[in-house]
Amino acid sequence: MSTSSGAASPPSAGGSHAPGTAVHDGKLTIDLRHPPTRADLGYPAGQNFVAYQAGFATANGAPIATTLILPTGTLHIPAYNISADGGNPLINDDPDHRRPPVDLVVTRTFGKLSDAQASVAADAPTLGIPVAPSATYQSGTDYSAVHDWLSVTVTMQAPAADGHVDVQYAFNFGIYHNPARDRIEHDGVVSIDLTRLPTRDDLAMLPTYPSTDLNPEPGKTLSVHLKLPAGTIQRQVTEVTSTSESKTVADPRGIGQPLRTSFTTTATTMDQLKANLLADAAALGLSPQEIQNGFNGNPGQNYGATLQGHSTAVYDVDVSFGGKVGPGNLNSATYNFMYRR
Structure with missing residues (x-):
């Protein structure tokens, strides 16, 4: 041995x-x-x-x-x-x-x-x-x-x-702890201020990397706390991803400013997912009625939608969610913020 x-x-x-x-x-x-x-x-x-x-x-x-x-x-x-x-x-x-x-x-x-x-x-x-x-x-x-x-x-x-x-x-x-990540994450909560355009440091993006994934430590949870012009949102997530690349922009040296941040919420029941989205609607500028409509469906059928929120001077935002109607089915939502640079 x-x-x-x-x-x-x-x-x-x-x-x-x-x-x-x-x-x-x-x-x-x-x-x-x-x-x-x-x-x-x-x-x-x-x-x-x-x-x-x-x-x-x-x-x-x-x-x-x-x-x-x-x-x-x-x-x-x-x-x-x-x-x-x-x-x-x-x-x-x-x-x-x-x-x-x-x-x-x-x-x-x-x-x-x-x-x-x-x-x-x-x-x-x-x-x-x-x-x-x-x-x-x-x-x-x-x-x-x-x-x-x-x-x-x-x-x-x-x-x-x-x-x-x-x-x-x-x-x-440096996967779960590094100086960049430790600046924005405390006690398992990643704090991001989107009332202004975020920098690479604001999103814990490391030098030479065009993308950064923040994942929870094994056996622990991770939440994201967003400060938005219309309010705040805090959700438990499976990861937070930020990137300085897009379909039309390459950043091989990892020096560009962030273009997008996305996160996926941890899986929960359909009713809880709907309640979470309705609670976040005002801060995101989502239509409560469109959220309700996205959950229509008979037992065993798929449901879901991609909804556009209100654009601000900092970002455009959309939220995608979906799953199968019925008890015992756990589902999640993905929030996408595209920065207006």
């Missing part, structure tokens, strides 16, 4: 590796007590992705002796594959390759399921994931924890035909 120790080792020498490699003599050490840099992970020049595989980064197919220094201790993992990226490498954005790493994924192979379960159980306190007897860790289940800017997810794959099991240790940087 991998081994843990409560005392953290000295930090790795960030930036000391030649571009394109962070593995030396079959060993890799990453200090995750702070967000790692491109140099820490050995990003090649002109690339936002790097990967190391046993047998290529090591001799004789030996695993990569990986040391991960966490705020809670140190893990030693014999990994067969390690990857890190700064976003989707298949999308043509960030052409200057300035984007910092957003994740580190370390994969290890165990001979059998019980060995994988025992190792995850032993490392759970250091990883910060829920501690449980080894036998309760199940294949295909994500075990996650958020430690400020660092979030961790451990997943065991189903046993292969020969019984071996792959375990993936994923570390994400």
Whole structure:
């Protein structure tokens, strides 16, 4: 199993590796007590992705002796594959390759399921994931924890035909907490003022990214609080998305001003969804009668509509909702604000 120790080792020498490699003599050490840099992970020049595989980064197919220094201790993992990226490498954005790493994924192979379960159980306190007897860790289940800017997810794959099991240790940087997001989100509530045109900072849009998705932390809820010219709205949401791109505007460097913000409410009953929309109608400039009409339908039939709200000097707005009529059906609405730039 991998081994843990409560005392953290000295930090790795960030930036000391030649571009394109962070593995030396079959060993890799990453200090995750702070967000790692491109140099820490050995990003090649002109690339936002790097990967190391046993047998290529090591001799004789030996695993990569990986040391991960966490705020809670140190893990030693014999990994067969390690990857890190700064976003989707298949999308043509960030052409200057300035984007910092957003994740580190370390994969290890165990001979059998019980060995994988025992190792995850032993490392759970250091990883910060829920501690449980080894036998309760199940294949295909994500075990996650958020430690400020660092979030961790451990997943065991189903046993292969020969019984071996792959375990993936994923570390994400700045997903649920970063300086930009922490400026506008407090206690699970994202506050946005749309009485004026919002800036990238107002919407927690990170440099080099044309879009930003704010999602709730695992096991927690997220709400958006909107200040509008005609009132305020606060709704629990599944995500808040802002973008500086449109069908006619590209922003590959992630420097443009926001063009749209959208959010989708958490699913609820048809009656509650209708009540929420009627409560928000005045602030959005929606017609209560059109909302009522959008919920017409017989049991088992689909209902819904896309309604235009009142335009302001800051935005145009529409709200889409729909679902199936009948008890037990949970439905949501999507609010779209298009900025008038």
